[in-house]
Amino acid sequence: MRLTTKGRFAVTAMVDLALRGGDGPVTLAGISERQRISLSYLEQLFGKLRRHALVESVRGPGGGYCLAKDMHTVSVADIIRAVDEPIDATQCGGRENCHDDHRCMTHDLWTKLNDKIYEYLASVTLGDLVESQHVKNIAVLQDKREAAQTPAGKSAAYI
Amino acid sequence: MRLTTKGRFAVTAMVDLALRGGDGPVTLAGISERQRISLSYLEQLFGKLRRHALVESVRGPGGGYCLAKDMHTVSVADIIRAVDEPIDATQCGGRENCHDDHRCMTHDLWTKLNDKIYEYLASVTLGDLVESQHVKNIAVLQDKREAAQTPAGKSAAYI
DNA sequence: CTTTACTCGACTAAAACAATCGGGTATTAT
DNA sequence: ATAATACCCGATTGTTTTAGTCGAGTAAAG
Ligand code: FES
Ligand code: FES
Numbered sequence: 001m002r003l004t005t006k007g008r009f010a011v012t013a014m015v016d017l018a019l020r021g022g023d024g025p026v027t028l029a030g031i032s033e034r035q036r037i038s039l040s041y042l043e044q045l046f047g048k049l050r051r052h053a054l055v056e057s058v059r060g061p062g063g064g065y066c067l068a069k070d071m072h073t074v075s076v077a078d079i080i081r082a083v084d085e086p087i088d089a090t091q092c093g094g095r096e097n098c099h100d101d102h103r104c105m106t107h108d109l110w111t112k113l114n115d116k117i118y119e120y121l122a123s124v125t126l127g128d129l130v131e132s133q134h135v136k137n138i139a140v141l142q143d144k145r146e147a148a149q150t151p152a153g154k155s156a157a158y159i
Numbered sequence: 160m161r162l163t164t165k166g167r168f169a170v171t172a173m174v175d176l177a178l179r180g181g182d183g184p185v186t187l188a189g190i191s192e193r194q195r196i197s198l199s200y201l202e203q204l205f206g207k208l209r210r211h212a213l214v215e216s217v218r219g220p221g222g223g224y225c226l227a228k229d230m231h232t233v234s235v236a237d238i239i240r241a242v243d244e245p246i247d248a249t250q251c252g253g254r255e256n257c258h259d260d261h262r263c264m265t266h267d268l269w270t271k272l273n274d275k276i277y278e279y280l281a282s283v284t285l286g287d288l289v290e291s292q293h294v295k296n297i298a299v300l301q302d303k304r305e306a307a308q309t310p311a312g313k314s315a316a317y318i
Numbered sequence: 319c320t321t322t323a324c325t326c327g328a329c330t331a332a333a334a335c336a337a338t339c340g341g342g343t344a345t346t347a348t
Numbered sequence: 349a350t351a352a353t354a355c356c357c358g359a360t361t362g363t364t365t366t367a368g369t370c371g372a373g374t375a376a377a378g
Contacts, residue, residue, distance in 0.1 A: 004335070008265060015264050027354065040338055047356065060345025061353040076268065105174050105292050106167060109235065109283060116279045120272055133264050163366065186323070200368055206325065219376030220322040325374070334365075343356070348349100 003117075007080040009037050010045050011129075014079050017055070018071045018130045025057075025064030045083050052082035072127035077118055079126075162276075166239040168196050169204050170288075173238050176214070177230045177289045184216075184223030204242050211241035231286035236277055238285075 016031050028046060032039040046065055049055045056068045067074070175190050187205060191198040205224055208214045213233060214224045226233070 006336075008269070011265050011268070012263060025354095029354080038337065041336075043354095043356075044337085050356095057355060058345090059343080059353090059355050060347095062346070063344090063354055065355085104171060105288065106170050108291065109170070109288065110167070113276070113279055116275060117272070120275045124268060129264065129268065132267065165366075184323095188323080197368060199370075202324075202326090203368085209324095216324060217376090218322090218324050218374080219378095221377070222323055222375090224324085320378090322377080323375090326372090328370085330367100330369075332365105332367080334363105336361100336363080338361075339359085341357095344354090346351105346353080348351085 003080070004084060006045065007084045009035075009041065010049065010079050010083040011076055013037065013042060013045065014049070014054070014067075014074070014126055015129050015133065017065060018067060018126050019133065021067050021071075025062070025066050027064040030064075048083045049079070052078075054078060054082055067126075070127075071130060072125050074126045075122045076124045076126070076129075077121035080121060162239070163243060165204065166243045168194075168200070169208065169238050169242040170235055172196065172201060172204065173208070173213070173226075173233070173285055174288050174292065176224060177226060177285050178292065180226050180230075184221070184225050186223040189223075207242045208238070211237075213237060213241055226285075229286075230289060231284050233285045234281045235283045235285075235288075236280035239280060 012035050013031050016035055017026050020026055020030075028039055028042045031037065032042055046055060046057075050057055050065075053068055054074060055065045057063070057065050171194050172190050175194055176185050179185055179189075187198055187201045190196065191201055205214060205216075209216055209224075212227055215227045216222070216224050
C-alpha cells in the first residue's frame, strides 16, 4: 500500500491551487510559502501532475500552474495516483502468485481492501475539498464573532 | 499509513492457525513451512500476538500456539493492530497540528479514509477467512473434477 | 538430562522515502 | 539584447522504515 506524505502534499497543493485558480496561474513559490512545502519538492510533484494532465503550466514571469480540468471532475484518487505509484495493498501486486505461483489465502482480502480505499478516494473531488474548506472558514469566522460577543468564552458551549 | 507484509504475514499465519487449531497447539515450525515464512520472523510476530491476547502459547514438546478466542470474534483489524503500529493515514497522527499548530485542509479527508479502512478490516473476521478458504478448496476440487470430465479444458467457461 | 519449542532483545541489511541540487529552457518586461 | 521570472528534469543524497536474523535463554515433556 502506498499512501505517503508525497500524496498528501500533492492533494494539499492541489487544493491550494484550486482555491486561488480564479485569477491566472499560481506559482509554486506561493504554494510553497502558504503550505510550507519545499519548492523543489513541489516542482517534482507538479512535474508528475502535469504529465498526468491534471494541471497545465505557463512558463515565464507571471506564469505558474492552473488546473487542467474542472475541480469537480478531479478526484483525490487521481491526484494520488499521479504522484505515487499505484495504490495496491496486495503482496503479489495482482499477480496472484505469492504462495508458490498460487494465489495466497488472503489475496481476496487485500484486493477488496484496495477496492474500498480506491472507492472512497475516488468519491471525493477537489471541488468537495474546496467547498468544505470554505464552510470551515465561514465557521471559523462565526466562531470568532461569537467569541467576541460572549467574552466568557467557552460557556457558550454549555447552553 | 501502515499496512505492510508484517500485517499480511500475521493474518496469513493466523488463518493457518485457525485452520488447524482443532487438534491441539500448532507449532510455528509447521506454519513456517506451510506458509513459507521465516521461523524467526514468525516468533517475533507471535510474541506480539500473544501479548495482545490473540493467541495462547504452550511450551515444551507437543507445544505451540492456539487461538485465544473464537475465530469469529477476531477481526483482521485486531491482528494488524497487534503486529503493526496503529493504522493512521493522517500526517499529524490525530494531533491536528501539521500546519502551524492548525489542522490542515486535508485532515478530515485522511481521518475519514482511516475510518473506512478500519471499518472494512474490522468487518472481516478470522472465521470469515477460514470459511472462504474452505469454499475455495471445494471450488478447486470441483474445477479439477470438471477439467477431468472435459479435457478440452477452457471451453467449459464459454457455455 | 535431552529434546522440543516458545521467549526476548539486540542487531543488520536492504529498500523506500523525503528532500535537495545543479544545470537547464521558455517567456516576459525593460 | 538581456535580465528576471518561473517552470523543467534527472541525478543524488540522507534518513527512516521494514524485513529478517542471531544468539542466548526458559519451560515442559519424556
Ligand atoms: S496477495 Fe495476491 S497471491 Fe497473495
Ligand atoms: S493531517 Fe491532521 S492536521 Fe494535517
